[in-house]
Amino acid sequence: MNHDKSLGDVLKEQGVSRRGFLKFCATTASLMALPPSMVPAIAKALESVRRPSVIWLSFQECTGCTESLTRSHAPTVEGLIFDAISLDYHHTLQAAAGDAAEAAREAAMEENKGNYLLVVDGSIPLGNPGYSTIAGISNLEMLKEVAEHAAAIIAVGTCAAYGGLPHASPNPTGAVSVSEIIKEKPVVNVPGCPPIPVVISGVLAHFLTFGKLPELDHLGRPLAFYGNTIHDRCYRRPFYDKGLFANTFDDEGARKGWCLYKLGCKGPVTYNACATAKWNDGTSFPIEAGHGCLGCSEPNFWDMGGFYNALPESTMNLSRTAAVGIAAGAAAGAASGLLNRRKRGKAKAAHETVTVKDLQREEQS
């Protein structure tokens, strides 16, 4: 791997025009809500930066995050940016295999100690180290080893960020997120199933430009991309506010493109950039295809009570609870009422009528 070439050189070699490159910088700046004055700074930083070494660890994952990034819409500047970092270790993309692959990882760690970027996709099983191993090394062990001297750690995808699918109830492997293991270093979470390609590259661009990690929200996500809910940026939001909803997937409301809230859309509690950055080269996002948001960039999104159950509905069987409650309440109420009646009956039976004679007797005593 050639670490000496700058990113600008690589992009030029790849046939990316200056105009195209600046366009990418401007898009990145606006996506991250940076002022336009930052565009030249981003361009300058990206052009001159030496290709940083990136070690990409894949644990309990489906490779969807890698697919999202590499197959997004080639060839793009995002894709080329990825070509332009030195991806020294990545199961799916590296040529080396077996011992050679592990040797590449160790070499990269040694050469760039304290400077390399660690990208993780997939969750880490704590149940039994044998659930997921690479070259006989458990995921937990490898993560700890590589994280120790990393300059920054980026957890890509919901599995790495929050546990994702493997973490879903009943979580048979005891899967946890990266941030539950790495406590001493900040971890940037880039959740999504998969995350939006420009969001992954945007976080990398931010790190390359400013040399530090972006500002994060309460769940460790870059605020620039995860600052708004899908619901607040959704083009169908006016229908929600007006009270116009699709009640099934093929009724009049669905055909007219009304709000999918009642069909289980999790947009109101999902922070992501889908509604603005969109997918497939800016073509659309799921709600535009007529399907509600699954909430894939949120922790526990598999356990949120069913993808097609509306958000206000209970994640448990509330009707059964209510039915049991009515039966129990009726029984307890009836029992209490009967006890009260008995008490009254007893009081009635014990009641002695006061006669004139009694009063006279009292006077005498």
Add this chain to the structure above:
Amino acid sequence: MNSAEFLLWVRGPGLNIAMAIFIIGMLIRLLEIFMLGRKRNLAELRGNGVSAGLRTIFTRSAPPDKNSLRRSIFTYVAGYSFHIGLLVVIFLLTPHIQLLQSLLGFAWPALPTPVVDLFTVIAMISLMALLWRRLTHPVVRYLSTSQDYLIWAATFLPLLTGYMSYHHLWFPYSWLLGVHILTAEFLLILFPFTRLTHAFTLIISRWYTGMMAGEKGVAS
């Protein structure tokens, strides 16, 4: 615990526990009242108790005369705007209807969210005005118990957190929504054990008063 885990708990176990306590508690309360029974009325009926009872349920909502209205105009205006605001918010906001639909099996039309938002503000301002009166009016203050302040807070908090979630004020929406649901659950749990029960017993007592008066042939 992160916001998602919290939300999961309040939407699942929290909601179910609160709902169970509310239903069981209220049923015990109501059945105890209904099973009290009354002594048989041996006097000759002078009117229809049923129609008088039904009428009284509604007539008691209006002030009895102009003088009473004039003397306590503040209580009437603030009390009404609070109750109407609260009922509109509870029963005419889309997410609330959705929850009730999942429980009851049927739904009704919702009001547009900005309209419900306005009613939330009206209800909150009225509640604050009523608290201010409770604290400044010497008689009302003397008559107030700690329970009055507790249920004031229990009613105000769901309104406030609901308003904050809708407008995304100060905290992430996921947290606000979770806290909003939790405060509503707190209200449900307090319901059977405090004078919040008036939401149900009000109808019973009005009916009873009207029926007794009707059978005696007097105005209620």
